[in-house]
Amino acid sequence: MGKPTGFMEYERSVSHAEKPKERIKHFNEFHQPLSMEERKCQGARCMECGVPFCQSGIIIGGMASGCPINNLIPEWNDSIYRGNMKQALSRLMKTNNFPEFTGRVCPAPCEAACTCSLNGDAVAIKENELTIIEHAYEEGYFKPNPPKVRTGKKIAIIGSGPAGLSAADQLNKRGHSVTVYERSDRLGGLLMYGIPNMKLEKQIIKRRINIMKEEGITFVTKADIGGNYNAEEIMKSYDSVILACGASNPRDIKVPGREAKGIHFAVDYLKATTKDILDRNKTLTPDFKNFTITAKGKKVLVIGGGDTGNDCVGTAIRQGAISVVQLEMMPKLPDQRADNNPWPEWPKVAKTDYGQEEAISLYGEDPRVYQTTVREFIADEQGNVCKAKIVRLESKFNEESKRFMMEEIAGSEYEIEVDMVLIAAGFLGAQSYVADAFGVELDVRTNVKTDAGNYQTNVDNVFVAGDMHRGQSLVVWAIREGREAAKAVDTHIMGYSNL
Template sequence: MGKPTGFMDYKRETSETVKPKVRIKNFNEFHIPLSKEKQRLQGARCMECGVPFCQSGINLMGMTTGCPINNLIPEWNDLVYTDNLNQAYNRLAKTNNFPEFTARVCPAPCEAACTCGLNADSVSIKENEYLIIENAYQEGYVKANPPKVRTGKKVAVIGSGPAGLAAADQLNKRGHLVTVFERSDRIGGLLMYGIPNMKLEKHIIERKISIMEEEGIEFVTNADVGGNYKANKILKDFDRVVLACGASNPRDILVPGRDAKGIYFAVDFLKATTKSLLDSDLTDGNYISAKDKKVLVIGGGDTGNDCVGTSIRHGAANVIQLEMMPKLPDTRAEDNPWPQWPKVCKTDYGQEEAIAVFGKDPRVYQTTVKEFVANKEGNVCQAKIVTLDWQKDASTGRMNMVEVEGSEQTIDVDLVLIAAGFLGCQDYVTKAFGVELNERSNVATQAGKYKTNVENVFTAGDMHRGQSLVVWAIREGREVAREVDCDLMGYTNL
């Protein structure tokens, strides 16, 4: 423990951000990291407590607390403080295949479980991780390390999101010959086209993929398995198959007027913007533009927030974001104690930008759409919205959202983005392989296992567990790799 009194001597300090009205002029990442010297002092704040909940990754009251991949956080916090960043990277890489991704996009359940957070501010674990991995690239610690011995076994990974990439990375390290199939034109899946550049610039993904290619992993793009690539050929050509295609079946809003033009799923809106940005810096016009439009975002989660931030960068005239649930408290409630995940109201970057540009928070709570109205050309022009209230059902005892009588109002809209979550994986892939689904439309396996009902076919990530965090996808990718390796070799050292 480098500094026994560090958590008392130093206050939590995090990176600065570019001001909202400045950063909306581009799609670049906008955090300005602390200097190495200042970040070292943040490492000193780690208490190295007796029970480090930060790395536990356990479930409390239905929510994850601590790191799902069990990062060795107290160890590398101390190594940050002592300026031993090479060893810090070695310890970080033992548990996390992609710290360059998680240091940017993870909501940091580790920090929510930090013991310092019981009475003060938690350690800035996520930014310590950022320092470690970016320093490692700068100093050349991150480099290709191909396996010295190959097993001759061939594994196909379908999907190149964080779960597929983690599985591929682990299986390649073991010496298996891994081919990753991606239906899009670029590798990365959710990381590439689901997360905007403001949160994860795409050269960060490409930087890592190039190293994985040097290590012997083959990547095949524009390969829509179940579409232009036949599942039977994959099963014939490879010893094992890992399905990691994500939970990309969006939940719809089935109300009158839904067929009006100008209503899109958030995933299509975000993907089109990112692809056009990468292809032509938006000059090709091949994206759904929010410029000068009154935008309605339906959904209050991370994807909804990304739609708000992206719409503002397009030059939207106004943005409203509907959230069905009530506003969370600003601080922990008594029934939500540490180290549970804090159920508190969070104002994310998109909402901050809306406040700066339009003068108010775009979120409207306990509200949903009742009907869309189209103009003569068939374009959406209005939305009828209603307020909702939690009420207990007398017969079942369950709490339901009920429309508040007389609360209906009509708002003008030109563009509607549906960010209401996802309903499992797309079934054309599962049908192509013949794998069974569970009641949640996810690929079915035994509890805690990754093998499907089809011989030699495994699954992992959102396709297996449902829509979740990047860090959970990495964990599932690592675990399915271990199971596949054991199935191939009769044992595993992964």
């Protein structure tokens, strides 16, 4: 332990965010990193406690506590404090294939389980992680490292999101020949088109994939398996296949008026926005108005209070929305941990994310309206959505399901004017045409079915990983699934695995 008293001597400090009214003028990342000397102090805050819950990755009360990929957090925090950044990188890369992604977009269950957070502020683990990998890129010691020996085995991975990429990286390191198929025009899956540029600039993804290419991985874009590519041919041509296509079915809002124009799924909106920016090679400027789907000059309604809903809020503001309202079915969470939500459980507390901060700064109020949902959309004479009927909800015990459910409050209905609706209500599982193409079974949640703790499907030599397997989840869980699926494939075709 480098600094036994570090957690008492140094306060938590994180990167400085550009002010909301300035950052909404562009789609770039907007945090200014700390200096290396400041970062060393943040590394020194790590207590290297006897039982480091930060790296446990266990489920407590149905929620993740600690890092799902079991990052060796105390070890690389100590290395940061000592200034040994190459050693820090070595320890970090043992468990995490893509710290440049998780260091930007992970909600940091590690920090929620940090022992320092029991009686104070958690160690800035997420930003420490990002510092390690970005320093390695800047100093040039994170380089391609292709395997010295090839096994002669060929693996196909369907999908280039975090699960597919982590599986590809692991299997390539083992010496197998890996080909990744991506149906979109750019690689990265939801990293590319589901997460806005201001959270994860797309050159970060390209930078990492370019290294993977130099290490010998083959990537094929515009390859829609079950569409323009034949699944049977894929299965015949490779020793094993991993399906990592994500949970791609957006949950719909089935209410009267849903067919009105101007109502979009969040994933379509975010993808179109990112694609417009990349195709034109621009960030948002005052004269950049030619978005495929635009919120400019519109009253926007976002349905869904999660991360994707927040991304829609931030994106709509950058496009020039007149107003943004965000509906959340559930009640507002408490500002502090409740007594029945003790450390090291994931803290069920209210947070205000970047998009909501920007809405508060621009419009003067929080965009979120809790315990509400849409009952009906109303269209004008041209078929464009112009109003939404909203109804308030309350939690009531349902005798049939034997649990509390949100139910409408009689007489609480009201109307709001809207020109654009973005549905960010989550995803419902694997797309059936891909599953049908490979002949894999789905479970009751429409995820690809496997035995518990296993990644082998009902089809010989076909495995599954990521959201397609576990349902909609976090990038860090997708990385874990990809790594574990890679080990399962390696064991399957080699008889053992050293992954």
